[in-house]
Amino acid sequence: MIQEPARDAIAAVLVALAFITPVRAEGDIARGAQAARMCMACHSFAPGRHMTGPSLAEVWGRKAGTADGFTRYSDALKHSGLIWNKQNLEAWLTNPAALVPGNAMDFPGIADAPTRADVVAYLEAVSTGRVTAPDRGLPNLKKADLASQVTAIRYCGDAYRLTTADRKTHTFWEFNLRIKTDGSAQGPLAGKPVLIGSGMHGDRAEVVFARPDEISTFIQRQCP
Ligand code: HEC
Numbered sequence: 001m002i003q004e005p006a007r008d009a010i011a012a013v014l015v016a017l018a019f020i021t022p023v024r025a026e027g028d029i030a031r032g033a034q035a036a037r038m039c040m041a042c043h044s045f046a047p048g049r050h051m052t053g054p055s056l057a058e059v060w061g062r063k064a065g066t067a068d069g070f071t072r073y074s075d076a077l078k079h080s081g082l083i084w085n086k087q088n089l090e091a092w093l094t095n096p097a098a099l100v101p102g103n104a105m106d107f108p109g110i111a112d113a114p115t116r117a118d119v120v121a122y123l124e125a126v127s128t129g130r131v132t133a134p135d136r137g138l139p140n141l142k143k144a145d146l147a148s149q150v151t152a153i154r155y156c157g158d159a160y161r162l163t164t165a166d167r168k169t170h171t172f173w174e175f176n177l178r179i180k181t182d183g184s185a186q187g188p189l190a191g192k193p194v195l196i197g198s199g200m201h202g203d204r205a206e207v208v209f210a211r212p213d214e215i216s217t218f219i220q221r222q223c224p
Contacts, residue, residue: 032119044056050067055070056126064081066078076101077103082100093116141182141208142187147164147195154220154223156221160174162177180208180209181212
């Protein structure tokens with residue numbers, strides 16, 4: 001006779017198999033997670049976090065072109081009438097331009113059919129909450145550390161001098177400092193721009209403001 005704990009273990013395995021087997025037949029979620037890295041230059045899998053492309057967190061079963069808060073859809077995608085089910089995602093990832101001519105996703109498609117199936121399985125698993133996607137999107141700039149919080153920007157000659165909350169000054173040639181805005185929930189607090197980038201010790205960086213109208217008032221023309 002099987003002891004209680006053993007029976008529990010077998011039951012657990014059976015449940016796990018029931019869960020995994022049909023998925024593996026269609027595409028492998030773990031391999032899909034790896035392959036989906038190629039999407040992450042433009043997409044986040046975190047709900048509501050839009051980048052170049054809309055968040056893919058809840059794409060499964062959704063009508064194309066309807067992610068809440070994403071304002072840059074092409075007319076072509078908005079009017080495509082597609083629902084993002086397995087078949088349409090397969091076709092989209094095979095050749096986006098062929099499925100929806102004139103769409104704005106600058107991506108050639110995935111030529112390899114098994115990899116495509118893996119990515120589609122992953123999209124379903126994330127959308128249905130079966131797996132949690134790592135948020136590889138942008139950092140939350142409301143939580144910037146002292147070394148990244150910009151307290152003053154002075155402009156003189158061809159240079160920007162940035163003071164950060166840790167009382168350090170960073171000087172950049174004006175052409176090497178990118179000025180950006182991020183009005184999303186992850187963007188900086190109003191009036192609290194954030195310094196990020198390829199090393200605050202390097203010769204290039206970017207400073208991100210909450211809104212464009214802050215930029216010219218924050219930057220003071222002042223020589224040291
Ligand atoms: C170069 C940037 C870029 C890459 C890389 C990219 N996408 Fe996109 N994606 C976009 C943009 C932009 C849109 C919106 C297209 C439009 O409006 O025509 C989009 C739209 C989509 C949509 C439709 C979403 C909706 O709400 O209707 C899906 C699904 C999608 N992408 C999946 C993927 C997947 C999966 C990958 C990786 C295999 C990927 N994308 C790679 C930029 C990209």
